[in-house]
Amino acid sequence: MELRHLRYFRAVAEELHFGRAARRLHIAQPPLSQQIRQLEDELGVALLTRSTRRVELTPAGADYLAHTVAILDAVDAAGHHAQQVAEGRTGRLSIGCVGSATYSVLPAFVRALRDRIPDVEVRIRGEMLAPAQLAALRSGDIDIGLLRMSGEEPDLRVEPIRTDHLILALPDGHPAAATGSVDLHNLRDEDFIAHAGGGRSVMNTVLMTLCSVAGFTPRIRHEVEETSTLATLVAAGLGVALVPEPTAAIGITGVTYRPLSTPTSGIELHAARRIDDAASPMIDRALEVLREIASAPYEPARK
Amino acid sequence: MELRHLRYFRAVAEELHFGRAARRLHIAQPPLSQQIRQLEDELGVALLTRSTRRVELTPAGADYLAHTVAILDAVDAAGHHAQQVAEGRTGRLSIGCVGSATYSVLPAFVRALRDRIPDVEVRIRGEMLAPAQLAALRSGDIDIGLLRMSGEEPDLRVEPIRTDHLILALPDGHPAAATGSVDLHNLRDEDFIAHAGGGRSVMNTVLMTLCSVAGFTPRIRHEVEETSTLATLVAAGLGVALVPEPTAAIGITGVTYRPLSTPTSGIELHAARRIDDAASPMIDRALEVLREIASAPYEPARK
DNA sequence: TAAAAATACTCCATAGGTATTTTAT
DNA sequence: ATAAAATACCTATGGAGTATTTTTA
Numbered sequence: 001m002e003l004r005h006l007r008y009f010r011a012v013a014e015e016l017h018f019g020r021a022a023r024r025l026h027i028a029q030p031p032l033s034q035q036i037r038q039l040e041d042e043l044g045v046a047l048l049t050r051s052t053r054r055v056e057l058t059p060a061g062a063d064y065l066a067h068t069v070a071i072l073d074a075v076d077a078a079g080h081h082a083q084q085v086a087e088g089r090t091g092r093l094s095i096g097c098v099g100s101a102t103y104s105v106l107p108a109f110v111r112a113l114r115d116r117i118p119d120v121e122v123r124i125r126g127e128m129l130a131p132a133q134l135a136a137l138r139s140g141d142i143d144i145g146l147l148r149m150s151g152e153e154p155d156l157r158v159e160p161i162r163t164d165h166l167i168l169a170l171p172d173g174h175p176a177a178a179t180g181s182v183d184l185h186n187l188r189d190e191d192f193i194a195h196a197g198g199g200r201s202v203m204n205t206v207l208m209t210l211c212s213v214a215g216f217t218p219r220i221r222h223e224v225e226e227t228s229t230l231a232t233l234v235a236a237g238l239g240v241a242l243v244p245e246p247t248a249a250i251g252i253t254g255v256t257y258r259p260l261s262t263p264t265s266g267i268e269l270h271a272a273r274r275i276d277d278a279a280s281p282m283i284d285r286a287l288e289v290l291r292e293i294a295s296a297p298y299e300p301a302r303k
Numbered sequence: 304m305e306l307r308h309l310r311y312f313r314a315v316a317e318e319l320h321f322g323r324a325a326r327r328l329h330i331a332q333p334p335l336s337q338q339i340r341q342l343e344d345e346l347g348v349a350l351l352t353r354s355t356r357r358v359e360l361t362p363a364g365a366d367y368l369a370h371t372v373a374i375l376d377a378v379d380a381a382g383h384h385a386q387q388v389a390e391g392r393t394g395r396l397s398i399g400c401v402g403s404a405t406y407s408v409l410p411a412f413v414r415a416l417r418d419r420i421p422d423v424e425v426r427i428r429g430e431m432l433a434p435a436q437l438a439a440l441r442s443g444d445i446d447i448g449l450l451r452m453s454g455e456e457p458d459l460r461v462e463p464i465r466t467d468h469l470i471l472a473l474p475d476g477h478p479a480a481a482t483g484s485v486d487l488h489n490l491r492d493e494d495f496i497a498h499a500g501g502g503r504s505v506m507n508t509v510l511m512t513l514c515s516v517a518g519f520t521p522r523i524r525h526e527v528e529e530t531s532t533l534a535t536l537v538a539a540g541l542g543v544a545l546v547p548e549p550t551a552a553i554g555i556t557g558v559t560y561r562p563l564s565t566p567t568s569g570i571e572l573h574a575a576r577r578i579d580d581a582a583s584p585m586i587d588r589a590l591e592v593l594r595e596i597a598s599a600p601y602e603p604a605r606k
Numbered sequence: 607t608a609a610a611a612a613t614a615c616t617c618c619a620t621a622g623g624t625a626t627t628t629t630a631t
Numbered sequence: 632a633t634a635a636a637a638t639a640c641c642t643a644t645g646g647a648g649t650a651t652t653t654t655t656a
Binding site: 307330331333334335337338354355356357 | 621622623624625628629630631
């Protein structure tokens with residue numbers, strides 16, 4: 001069976017006249033009769049009752065007509081939808097994001113996506129550590145990763161999205177929070193809260209480097225998977241933490257954020273994608289949107 | 304575009320290998336490549352990225368594959384469904400029914416239909432007067448009419464289904480209800496409640512005839528559209544009524560039913576259908592079911 | 607008897623086959 | 632070097648056209 005049979009049957013069923021249907025289809029009447037006969041033979045069902053004076057649908061024919069129309073429409077719709085996907089106007093997009101951007105850059109990104117690409121279907125996986133994102137990118141679990149990284153990844157395309165200042169997260173009432181900015185050296189005897197993964201986390205590397213410059217090695221008492229947990233532990237007074245500025249978007253009371261007295265070069269947020277996904281215009285368009293909105297400096301939520 | 308293109312695309316998309324897909328389709332590889340190319344050209348969308356070593360779906364191709372599978376399945380399902388309809392195993396059936404059978408024969412019929420033809424989709428229109436049913440049959444609004452009629456209807460096929468005894472509906476405590484059966488003559492001074500439509504209703508004709516034999520002309524004070532209303536009026540003491548026995552299935556308190564002391568030939572319930580619906584096996588099957596169950600004498604619901 | 611569907615046949619467009627080339631790893 | 636897709640070209644199936652017959656209202 002071919003779509004031709006369905007198109008022809010639809011025409012005859014709607015016209016209830018082989019001659020008119022043939023004219024509508026721009027073919028002669030005999031081949032139309034033949035094709036309809038073929039269709040009926042293949043289905044083993046009489047779809048039409050014909051006499052020379054009247055053509056009518058059988059109950060089975062009426063049923064088949066409804067399905068036929070639905071199928072022909074679905075064929076058209078499938079083509080149009082595929083074109084939309086090819087143009088990146090619709091599709092599914094899975095985004096992974098590190099904790100420090102989950103509550104600031106990520107929501108802004110998703111909001112902008114919905115504005116600019118209304119038919120995108122976004123799936124979000126926030127609070128993903130960088131190594132998990134790399135694995136998820138390779139397995140196809142996510143299409144775009146928002147992470148902080150240093151090394152090279154040959155099968156991924158990584159680009160810097162924005163640079164974030166580093167700030168300190170202190171428990172409310174901490175002596176160092178009394179001043180406008182904090183000298184890292186004053187925290188040499190504090191407990192530090194760090195991310196899991198040790199040296200594989202860029203934030204940990206930066207922390208070690210900065211403390212080393214300040215003349216001490218930070219004592220790391222707690223390691224956390226999620227940045228939100230980190231904020232909770234700081235609020236509980238279990239230690240202090242060095243975090244990228246957007247982390248402050250986590251609305252947990254009991255935490256005071258203070259800049260460092262010594263300016264640093266900050267830490268970069270990167271967007272990563274599979275290098276062989278070049279044929280995915282949705283990812284291209286999404287990254288364009290990300291570049292536009294992510295360069296804006298982090299702005300704390302107004303109350 | 305033809306289903307061939309979809310079948311071929313599905314094979315290639317699932318095998319991700321033109322050679323294997325061609326073998327699976329029992330054709331050679333070059334024509335397969337050609338057909339896929341045709342499909343892509345017609346859609347204006349690249350569905351696959353090919354190199355000599357790897358064939359992959361583009362995002363648009365993955366999208367199109369999902370739709371393709373759905374369409375091909377729908378084509379199969381449509382054929383099977385039409386076969387089911389042709390065998391009368393599934394389909395929609397609209398049944399009209401007069402008031403006196405609405406609460407006894409009709410529910411038994413529908414119950415039997417569900418047992419015997421599980422996939423039938425029944426639409427019921429109860430409490431339809433006979434003329435309305437004839438019109439609804441002709442307009443296609445109902446497929447089967449359960450009604451009481453006398454004349455001939457050339458474009459309908461009518462068959463007797465069952466004969467019902469005639470009984471009297473009296474208000475509780477009515478003097479005539481004191482005895483086991485009632486002589487119609489004793490009701491010569493009562494108000495009668497009749498169906499609307501006058502002589503066009505067979506029940507009215509029967510009423511006039513029986514009363515005439517009993518030597519009087521009934522005084523008709525109220526005419527009703529629904530048999531349920533008739534029962535309500537009797538219960539309210541507004542009059543008495545002659546009804547077919549199944550009417551007693553209407554569970555309205557305040558009404559006592561009594562047989563006539565003089566046996567009558569009763570009144571027949573007919574099933575009517577369009578004569579040109581011979582090609583509808585669902586109607587055939589449904590009527591077979593009706594014949595089986597409807598011949599059983601009316602049996603009041605046990606409490 | 608006239609309008610319309612079915613049949614008979616003819617033709618050619620194109621799906622599919624064979625042989626070969628191209629390409630990417 | 633080799634496996635696999637693309638290209639070139641040929642073949643033949645079957646879809647569509649023309650002429651005619653059959654059917655029924």
